[in-house]
Amino acid sequence: MPPPPAARDKVLDAFQRLLIEHGERETTLDAVARAAGVSKGGLIYHFGSREALIDGLLGRLETQAAADVVLMKGAPEGPAAYYIRTSASADTPLDLTLVAATRLLQRSHPRTREVLAAVHDRWYEVLRAAVGDPAVARLIMLIGDGMYYGATLSGSDAAESSTSSVPDVDEVLRLVDELVRSREASREVSHGTS
Amino acid sequence: MPPPPAARDKVLDAFQRLLIEHGERETTLDAVARAAGVSKGGLIYHFGSREALIDGLLGRLETQAAADVVLMKGAPEGPAAYYIRTSASADTPLDLTLVAATRLLQRSHPRTREVLAAVHDRWYEVLRAAVGDPAVARLIMLIGDGMYYGATLSGSDAAESSTSSVPDVDEVLRLVDELVRSREASREVSHGTS
DNA sequence: GTCTATATTCCGATAGAC
DNA sequence: GTCTATCGGAATATAGAC
Numbered sequence A, B: 001m002p003p004p005p006a007a008r009d010k011v012l013d014a015f016q017r018l019l020i021e022h023g024e025r026e027t028t029l030d031a032v033a034r035a036a037g038v039s040k041g042g043l044i045y046h047f048g049s050r051e052a053l054i055d056g057l058l059g060r061l062e063t064q065a066a067a068d069v070v071l072m073k074g075a076p077e078g079p080a081a082y083y084i085r086t087s088a089s090a091d092t093p094l095d096l097t098l099v100a101a102t103r104l105l106q107r108s109h110p111r112t113r114e115v116l117a118a119v120h121d122r123w124y125e126v127l128r129a130a131v132g133d134p135a136v137a138r139l140i141m142l143i144g145d146g147m148y149y150g151a152t153l154s155g156s157d158a159a160e161s162s163t164s165s166v167p168d169v170d171e172v173l174r175l176v177d178e179l180v181r182s183r184e185a186s187r188e189v190s191h192g193t194s
Numbered sequence C: 001g002t003c004t005a006t007a008t009t010c011c012g013a014t015a016g017a018c
Numbered sequence D: 001g002t003c004t005a006t007c008g009g010a011a012t013a014t015a016g017a018c
Helices: A006-026 A029-036 A040-046 A050-073 A079-088 A093-102 A110-130 A134-153 A169-189 B006-026 B029-036 B040-046 B050-073 B079-088 B093-102 B110-130 B134-153 B169-189
Strands: none
Touching (some): A006 A029, A006 A040, A006 A050, A006 A093, A006 B006, A029 A050, A050 A110, A079 A110, A079 A169, A093 A134, A110 A134, A110 B134, A134 A169, A134 B110, A134 B134, A169 B169, B006 B029, B006 B050, B006 B093, B029 B040, B029 B050, B050 B079, B050 B093, B050 B110, B079 B110, B079 B134, B079 B169, B093 B110, B093 B134, B134 B169
């Protein structure tokens, strides 16, 4: 398999960047082509339509997410800490693709939502296998998702939150660890009950 | 003060609905006017431009959020449980406005992000005042935000999650309660240390 | 493969009747 | 206050040269 054409990736990069910085409305084929440094005709050669561009973005998301699941499973600090820590940042290639895809969310267009939900579910499966308790696994997902949401609210420049409602990652990890240990302790007391 | 004109609210309702169901791109002035049952000229009379429509939406969000803060402070189950519980649903008037505003998020347009961040910060202040520990308050916010994010991923129709990664609200509340009590216990042991 | 030029549809906003 | 009609510009997509 030959190396993938660089132009395709440049176009997808520009597509993502425009979605994040200027929203769906201003992300026209013209603007994407200009930002990618190609002509509109050149863009259309790689992605035959606007829909094809979205498909390309979702395909990239699935690839990057699959690679992330591998990293997550093998993370030295464990999948839970890995998930929370990576959810706090918003500047890795996967983060950019994820935020860009979120900008395309809408009810009448199920594909984007389906891919996002599928990726989400795969992360959950890894978490569930790592921590025994499904309820705790779900809670860890919620915390990670909350950090991800907060990262999209602040403008990735950081250091501009009005109050100190932005949490520190290590602080969060400490609390989660505390909860997990508290749960294990309470299970030892009444092992197998109810 | 006379009762506010019904047409304005009908237009804002349609604006929100279209943003949520069809995204920013398809939410044109034409489509909003049609969905609201008025003509384009009639819409423009109330909102002189597209920007004015967005301002109207953000103004409504601030009003509804302020009312929600009052309810949150006086909630019988406490602000923390109230916040988590309301974050799980996505069909109250406030939820609709919030999700619609989220569809307008983009870096180059700071106003939407500022309003969303300000609302977020006010909720945090109530939480912080209710639970003593700021770290726990931040964690509760994260969990609520995570539930909100999950609610936007599933298509509000519910009952269609591929795996069982969607958490139950009461289960989450139980875990949070467990963490709060575990924290209080550990503080009694070493009160005021480090 | 990448470009320019063009066809067609549609959007936001204005003008002005009622 | 609410409507119809319309202008200027922009968006998607196609045709075809290089």
